[in-house]
Amino acid sequence: MIIILARHRNLIENDRTKEINKINKQLQFELTERKKIEEKLAHSAMHDPLTDLPNRILFMDRLTHAKAYSRRHADFTFAVCFIDLDRFKVINDSLGHNVGDLLIVESAKRIQSCVRAADTVGRLGGDEFVLLLEGAENPEDYLRILKRIQKQLLHPAVINGYTVYISVSMGIVLDTDNYETADELLRNADIAMYQTKKEGRGDYRIFDDSMLEGVMTRIEMESDLRKALDNHEFILHYQPILNITTKEIVGFEALLRWQHPNKGIIPPNDFIYIIEEMGLIVPIGYWVIEEATRQIKEWQEKFNKELSININLSTRQCAEKDLAENINEILERNQLNPSTLNLELTESLIIKDTNAIKFTLENLRNLGIQVQIDDFGTGYSSLGYLHKLPIDTLKIDRTFVNRLGLEASGSNIVQTILALAHGLGMQVIAEGVETEHQLAMLEEMKCEYVQGFLFARPLTEQDAEAMLLKS
Numbered sequence: 001m002i003i004i005l006a007r008h009r010n011l012i013e014n015d016r017t018k019e020i021n022k023i024n025k026q027l028q029f030e031l032t033e034r035k036k037i038e039e040k041l042a043h044s045a046m047h048d049p050l051t052d053l054p055n056r057i058l059f060m061d062r063l064t065h066a067k068a069y070s071r072r073h074a075d076f077t078f079a080v081c082f083i084d085l086d087r088f089k090v091i092n093d094s095l096g097h098n099v100g101d102l103l104i105v106e107s108a109k110r111i112q113s114c115v116r117a118a119d120t121v122g123r124l125g126g127d128e129f130v131l132l133l134e135g136a137e138n139p140e141d142y143l144r145i146l147k148r149i150q151k152q153l154l155h156p157a158v159i160n161g162y163t164v165y166i167s168v169s170m171g172i173v174l175d176t177d178n179y180e181t182a183d184e185l186l187r188n189a190d191i192a193m194y195q196t197k198k199e200g201r202g203d204y205r206i207f208d209d210s211m212l213e214g215v216m217t218r219i220e221m222e223s224d225l226r227k228a229l230d231n232h233e234f235i236l237h238y239q240p241i242l243n244i245t246t247k248e249i250v251g252f253e254a255l256l257r258w259q260h261p262n263k264g265i266i267p268p269n270d271f272i273y274i275i276e277e278m279g280l281i282v283p284i285g286y287w288v289i290e291e292a293t294r295q296i297k298e299w300q301e302k303f304n305k306e307l308s309i310n311i312n313l314s315t316r317q318c319a320e321k322d323l324a325e326n327i328n329e330i331l332e333r334n335q336l337n338p339s340t341l342n343l344e345l346t347e348s349l350i351i352k353d354t355n356a357i358k359f360t361l362e363n364l365r366n367l368g369i370q371v372q373i374d375d376f377g378t379g380y381s382s383l384g385y386l387h388k389l390p391i392d393t394l395k396i397d398r399t400f401v402n403r404l405g406l407e408a409s410g411s412n413i414v415q416t417i418l419a420l421a422h423g424l425g426m427q428v429i430a431e432g433v434e435t436e437h438q439l440a441m442l443e444e445m446k447c448e449y450v451q452g453f454l455f456a457r458p459l460t461e462q463d464a465e466a467m468l469l470k471s
């Protein structure tokens with residue numbers, strides 16, 4: 001009897017131990033699961049979901065630490081760099097967000113392959129990356145990293161079957177001791193990057209305090225831009241376009257400048273996107289057409305020559321239903337032969353709404369106006385639109401002209417564009433010609449027209465006229 005009872009008790013004890021073990025295991029499992037979830041949450045709070053790079057919060061935290069550490073250790077150095085992909089918006093708009101995302105991921109990988117393990121690469125969002133570089137012996141080492149990044153990104157990326165050319169603009173703060181907070185450091189790197197964009201992209205600038213003077217806040221800009229047209233602050237500069245064989249000036253491209261009362265001349269890349277967003281591009285755009293056609297008519301008569309005028313159009317302007325009608329009115333007022341007016345459109349514009357754009361372009365064409373594609377090759381658009389739309393001329397973007405003679409692929413692209421254009425009965429203008437070598441190659445490839453610093457920068461009205469006189 002006693003034995004049976006003892007055995008019975010043993011059985012109960014065993015069961016209970018098993019039960020307790022089971023509960024313990026379950027608890028342990030739930031704990032580790034919860035821990036995992038917590039870790040995941042903590043990770044995602046600190047990292048960018050697309051690239052898994054540190055996000056702004058984590059990056060700023062590391063930057064704050066680096067700043068604090070350098071205060072205590074005089075021989076410790078660090079640098080902060082801001083990186084922005086050039087023309088990312090164009091790629092995103094023309095090839096879609098999916099390709100845009102893949103390009104960001106690819107760029108992130110390439111940037112990361114250029115830094116050392118101790119450095120931090122972060123993504124702030126969009127096409128903006130940031131670097132925290134630490135512990136180099138001298139500033140040159142930091143700049144070497146930037147040069148490496150520049151080179152790494154220059155190799156074309158093949159994404160979903162598209163070959164995409166990218167470059168980056170960078171800004172770096174090297175004298176990090178001179179600034180107090182992480183926010184200030186990052187802002188200065190951003191300002192230096194902005195300076196790079198202003199001076200033509202695809203490079204880096206080192207921040208110095210003088211750059212601060214040129215910075216205008218967006219709010220200030222908008223309020224000043226609202227008054228600029230009425231205050232006659234816009235002016236046009238004219239860059240000659242030459243026939244490649246005769247080297248004769250055949251016409252000019254009108255390029256907008258903003259003569260700010262205190263800040264001096266502001267280039268279009270710094271404010272056109274703002275007036276586009278504000279909707280001011282339409283009235284300002286009409287002013288450009290009015291002024292440029294008046295000017296070219298004056299020169300045509302003065303020099304007794306069929307000079308043409310190239311005018312850039314924004315997407316917003318093309319969306320205007322009565323664009324052709326209004327332009328016609330301006331042409332009549334200035335008594336300009338429509339065949340001497342060339343309108344430059346960008347590829348991204350054409351991709352957006354091919355049917356609507358076709359209608360507008362046909363209306364313009366019916367007036368006798370010529371249509372040209374600007375910055376050709378950077379829109380990454382399908383080439384299918386070229387034969388569907390009434391287009392007369394392609395302008396090869398200067399990034400391709402730049403590569404001429406530097407690498408075989410550079411010449412191949414230009415040659416391909418020329419063959420394509422000529423096959424479709426279009427003419428070609430090469431933009432951004434800077435060297436005799438580029439000119440010689442373009443001439444050999446049978447490009448018709450050239451434009452670039454080799455011949456002249458965009459000129460004031462007086463200088464353009466003087467150049468016409470000389471020729």
Ligand code: C2E
Binds near residue numbers: 268375454
């Ligand atoms: P874009 O139409 O492609 O104009 C050519 C730009 O390349 C001009 O810059 C010109 O100064 C620059 N450039 C010309 N030759 C060379 C060269 O040999 N080397 C280098 N590095 N650059 C060269 P800009 O005047 O600063 O104009 C920038 C852009 O602003 C223009 O690019 C155009 O897209 C836009 N823009 C200018 N005026 C207007 C306008 O009236 N309306 C609209 N919607 N956009 C305009």
Ligand code: MG
Binds near residue numbers: 344
């Ligand atoms: Mg243009």
Ligand code: MG
Binds near residue numbers: 375397431
């Ligand atoms: Mg262009």
